[in-house]
Amino acid sequence: VQFGTAAFPFDHPLRAFAAVHDGDTIAVAPGTYDFVDYGVLNVGVVIQGGTPGDTTTRPLFRDAQAGYHTALQLDGGQRTVVQNVAFRNFSFAVDLEGVRTFALEDGKVELTGGTYGSGIYTCANTLDTVRVDRSVFLGDSTGDALINDYCVQRTALLLVRDTKLSGWLDGITWPDADSLVMLRSDVSDNSGYGVYATQEYQINPSLYIAHSRIARNGNTQVYGYPLRRATIDSSRIDAPATRAVDVEGACSECGPQEQVAFHGDTITIGPAASFQNWLQTFNADTFVMDRTVVQFPDTVSIYTNSDIEANSATITRSQFQNLGSGQAFRFTGLRIFGDSVTMTGCAVAGCDQAYGFYPNSGEGGPQLQALTVMRSHFTQVGTALYGSVNGTATITGNVIDSASYAVQVYADSVTATDNVLTRISAQGFQLQAFSGTGVQAVIARDSVTCTGATARGIDVTGFPFVLEDNYLSGCYLGVYEQRALPGSVVRRNTVRGAVDGITVNQLDTVTVRVDSNGVSGASDAAVARVNGGRVAMTHNNISGNVYGVYLSLPSYGGPVRDDLHDNSFTGNSSYAVYSAYDTVNAQQNWWGLSTGSHSGPGSDSAFGYVDTTNFLSGPPVNLPGLAPRFLATARPVRIAPQLAAPLTAPRAAPPALPPRQRRAFVVGPRMPAATIARVQEQIRRQAEHDARDAARRSTRP
Numbered sequence: 001v002q003f004g005t006a007a008f009p010f011d012h013p014l015r016a017f018a019a020v021h022d023g024d025t026i027a028v029a030p031g032t033y034d035f036v037d038y039g040v041l042n043v044g045v046v047i048q049g050g051t052p053g054d055t056t057t058r059p060l061f062r063d064a065q066a067g068y069h070t071a072l073q074l075d076g077g078q079r080t081v082v083q084n085v086a087f088r089n090f091s092f093a094v095d096l097e098g099v100r101t102f103a104l105e106d107g108k109v110e111l112t113g114g115t116y117g118s119g120i121y122t123c124a125n126t127l128d129t130v131r132v133d134r135s136v137f138l139g140d141s142t143g144d145a146l147i148n149d150y151c152v153q154r155t156a157l158l159l160v161r162d163t164k165l166s167g168w169l170d171g172i173t174w175p176d177a178d179s180l181v182m183l184r185s186d187v188s189d190n191s192g193y194g195v196y197a198t199q200e201y202q203i204n205p206s207l208y209i210a211h212s213r214i215a216r217n218g219n220t221q222v223y224g225y226p227l228r229r230a231t232i233d234s235s236r237i238d239a240p241a242t243r244a245v246d247v248e249g250a251c252s253e254c255g256p257q258e259q260v261a262f263h264g265d266t267i268t269i270g271p272a273a274s275f276q277n278w279l280q281t282f283n284a285d286t287f288v289m290d291r292t293v294v295q296f297p298d299t300v301s302i303y304t305n306s307d308i309e310a311n312s313a314t315i316t317r318s319q320f321q322n323l324g325s326g327q328a329f330r331f332t333g334l335r336i337f338g339d340s341v342t343m344t345g346c347a348v349a350g351c352d353q354a355y356g357f358y359p360n361s362g363e364g365g366p367q368l369q370a371l372t373v374m375r376s377h378f379t380q381v382g383t384a385l386y387g388s389v390n391g392t393a394t395i396t397g398n399v400i401d402s403a404s405y406a407v408q409v410y411a412d413s414v415t416a417t418d419n420v421l422t423r424i425s426a427q428g429f430q431l432q433a434f435s436g437t438g439v440q441a442v443i444a445r446d447s448v449t450c451t452g453a454t455a456r457g458i459d460v461t462g463f464p465f466v467l468e469d470n471y472l473s474g475c476y477l478g479v480y481e482q483r484a485l486p487g488s489v490v491r492r493n494t495v496r497g498a499v500d501g502i503t504v505n506q507l508d509t510v511t512v513r514v515d516s517n518g519v520s521g522a523s524d525a526a527v528a529r530v531n532g533g534r535v536a537m538t539h540n541n542i543s544g545n546v547y548g549v550y551l552s553l554p555s556y557g558g559p560v561r562d563d564l565h566d567n568s569f570t571g572n573s574s575y576a577v578y579s580a581y582d583t584v585n586a587q588q589n590w591w592g593l594s595t596g597s598h599s600g601p602g603s604d605s606a607f608g609y610v611d612t613t614n615f616l617s618g619p620p621v622n623l624p625g626l627a628p629r630f631l632a633t634a635r636p637v638r639i640a641p642q643l644a645a646p647l648t649a650p651r652a653a654p655p656a657l658p659p660r661q662r663r664a665f666v667v668g669p670r671m672p673a674a675t676i677a678r679v680q681e682q683i684r685r686q687a688e689h690d691a692r693d694a695a696r697r698s699t700r701p
Contacts, residue, residue: 013039013047013061020045022077028085030057034064035071035090044077044099049085055106058086067091067115074099082107089115096122096130107135109145111167118143119168123151131159139168142191148174153201160185170196171217176203188215188238197224204228204250204258209235216240226250226283231261239278240270249283257285260310265292274302284310287333289318296322301350306330311366313359315341322346323381325353332360335370336387345380345402352402356384367391371411373398383408390434395419406448410434414441414463425452428475433462437485441465450475457498460484468492477503478519484512484533491515492624501526501545506533509557515539518624525550526572529582532556537564541623548576548604551584559609564589566620569597569604576604577612587614594618 010016012033016026022043030050039061050057061071066089074080076098086108087093093109096102102120109119119137120130121144130146137145145165148155158177164186165171171187173196174180180197187194194217197205206229207222214221215238222237222245224230230247237244244267249258260281269278278294281287287310296302301324312335320328320343328343336359345351356378361367369391376398378384383405387393393411400406402423407416408430421428428448431441441463447470448457457475458467464485470493472478478495479502481488490512495501501519504512504527511534519526522545529535529551542548548569551562562579564586569576576597577586586597586606593603596615606612 017041028059030059032060032062034062035069036064038070038073040073040075041080042076042098044074044079044101046080047072047082047085049083052083053106055084055108058084058106058108060086060088061090061093062088063090066113067111067117070095073097074102079103081105086110087119088112089117091117092119092121093117094120096120096127097124099124100127101129101131102127103129103131103133104135105133107132109135109137111139111141111143114140116141116143118147119145119165121147121149123149125151125153127152127155129157129159130155131157132161132163134162136163137165137168139166139190141167142169144168144170144173144192145190146172146174148176150175150200152176154178154203157181159183164188166190168192170194170219171214172196175200175205177205178203179206179208181208182210182212184211186213186215188213188217191218193217193219193223194221195223196220197227199226199250204256207231207247209233211235214238218242220244220246222247224248227258228256229259230281231259232263232265233261234264236266236268238268238270239273239276241272241276243273243276243280244269244278246277246280248281249285251283257283257311260284260287262289262292264290266295267292268295269297269302269304271297271300271302273304275304277305277307279306279308281307282309284308285312286310287313289313289315291316292318294318294320294328296320296324296346298322298346299348301325301346301348301353307332309333311335313337315339317341320344320356322351323354323356324351325382327355327358328381329356330358330360332366332368334366334368336368336372337370338373339375341373341376343376343378343381343384345382352380352404353382355386356381357387359387359389361388361390371409378403378406385409387411388434400424404452405430407431411438413439414443416446417442417444419446421446421448424448424450424455424457424475426455427459428455428457428472430456430459431461431463436462438463441467443467443470445469447471448475449473452476456480457495464488466491470494472501473497476500478522479503481505481512483507484510486510489513489515490517493517494624494626495519495522495526496626497521499524500528502528504529504533504535505531507556508532509534509560511536513538516624517541518543518626520544520626522546528552529554529562534560535562535564537562538566539620539623540567541626542567542569542572542576543626544571546572546574547578548572549578550575551577551579551582551608553581559583561585566616568619568623572604575607577606577608577610579606579608579610582609584608584610586610586612588616590616590619 025046049059070092071090073095079101081103084106145168155177161183170192194214210233213236220243225248303326305327309332315338343356367390371389371393378400380402384400386408389411392413395416404426454476456477457472459480461482464487472495474497478498482505501522514537516539518541525547526542526545527549559581565588568590570592591597594617597612598605
């Protein structure tokens with residue numbers, strides 16, 4: 001006799017299912033129960049297996065014909081809770097067809113021997129809540145652990161806590177969940193997606209994953225579209241061969257823009273994920289990443305990108321480790337802010353080709369308006385920052401080591417201050433006006449040390465700029481400005497060991513002020529003017545260079561008048577000032593001796609239309625230093641004629657000395673270093689020959 005009581009229990013759960021009413025409890029004793037039919041329940045019940053909380057007492061529900069029956073087909077009722085029950089080899093362990101709320105606690109769902117089936121399945125109309133707590137889903141199947149088969153128009157909440165999902169097709173596939181929450185759970189080693197949240201009807205899901213691990217799934221680890229919110233907090237995501245995260249907002253016609261946040265996560269990208277976007281986010285309003293570590297392989301260089309499209313992005317206290325090539329953080333939107341970010345290259349050949357931050361204005365999309373990167377560190381990253389911003393760029397307090405192009409920014413206004421750039425092989429700062437005519441550029445208190453044979457320290461184009469208090473060492477071109485706008489000044493900088501220390505390259509006659517700089521060790525010129533422009537120099541320390549100031553044939557605007565006053569010219573082995581075309585007022589300068597320019601060994605000389613009269617009898621007070629001071633022994637200064645007439649006198653014919661047209665300025669690919677050295681030696685020898693000829697023709701003692 002079976003009455004379903006403790007004294008006279010049913011021998012099988014199927015017998016109880018036909019007898020219960022809504023709200024009843026079915027207590028199932030430990031043991032194995034083979035199901036030869038579907039377990040249909042039309043009311044909401046509580047099923048308690050064994051001793052609550054003791055998983056060793058779980059009863060086992062087993063399909064007698066593996067992969068054929070459904071253990072619990074819940075066709076009705078308000079709420080069903082299943083506690084401490086194990087399911088094995090069912091087509092569906094649980095099928096939610098009519099119940100409004102379902103919870104599985106301390107459960108186990110298992111498929112073995114290649115049995116096809118799913119864990120929790122639904123194709124109902126509407127669900128309030130589906131909750132899975134402290135459960136294990138172990139699959140051997142092409143079915144999914146948790147799946148809404150695109151039938152339920154809205155699930156208010158899908159909550160998975162302290163649960164493991166492994167060995168299935170997808171870990172979680174659940175469209176139209178208003179909120180999908182995963183806490184302290186593990187979704188790993190499934191052959192499809194880890195977590196898949198999407199829309200079939202009208203719901204824009206919210207996705208929240210915290211303190212969880214999603215790893216080694218065969219497709220994207222976390223996918224969501226079209227979401228209204230995606231938050232991943234204190235979780236680990238391992239993507240050996242796939243995209244790690246793809247969370248996208250709604251298109252303008254199908255819902256709101258999403259909010260995306262990462263906090264305290266670790267995201268690991270494997271070698272087989274090369275040419276994948278490790279992160280993809282579209283149609284977002286805000287993107288926030290804080291204290292997140294993104295790790296790429298350290299023993300192989302892979303090409304990988306990200307693609308983030310949002311109105312604003314904030315990246316703080318995060319790390320991108322072992323970059324190979326590609327774009328670590330590619331952003332399209334209105335505003336990007338990066339603070340205290342670390343990016344490093346991997347440890348083998350080819351690990352120095354990546355772009356770090358790559359913010360740009362989208363083609364036909366939003367124009368980037370504000371860019372800030374501050375207090376960040378980049379090591380062995382090909383280009384730390386490449387940005388195009390129709391607004392303001394701020395780059396401050398960063399350390400960049402072993403880069404090809406450290407910073408390349410096109411902006412309306414640029415502030416680049418207090419940065420340290422070391423071992424730069426191609427370019428330290430390349431700052432260019434976004435629309436061709438910039439508003440302002442301030443480059444101050446930066447340090448750039450170059451190792452490349454043709455590297456440029458600071459290259460600024462198309463701005464009225466202030467370039468001050470910077471230190472540049474070992475660069476082919478220390479400071480290189482092009483198309484400066486009125487008001488531009490280069491001041492209080494230290495440039496040492498360049499080919500050309502400061503280069504003024506204008507296509508007009510705009511005056512560029514060069515004030516209080518210390519330039520030493522230039523193998524060509526401390527200050528070179530090419531193409532056009534007017535140079536006004538005051539209080540500079542020009543020491544130990546081949547040429548101090550070299551003013552080439554102006555290609556724009558014809559010869560102009562340049563003013564050089566209160567400067568110190570010492571130990572420049574060819575000429576302190578060379579100007580075969582421009583008229584130069586070089587009065588009130590120190591030439592190394594109290595007797596003035598070209599007055600004997602120890603004094604620097606001038607050549608061309610240069611007035612060196614009214615010279616200083618001693619060095620100017622408070623000269624800028626050379627940091628460290630130039631210690632090389634300069635060659636004896638050659639005696640050469642001074643060809644300048646007083647500035648008020650009519651211009652005489654060009655001197656017989658051949659003009660310096662032999663010195664070519666090329667826009668385009670650089671010549672090899674050996675070729676450059678050979679050409680410079682030829683120029684030097686020719687200049688010495690010309691000087692000797694001129695000395696012999698001179699009537700001066």
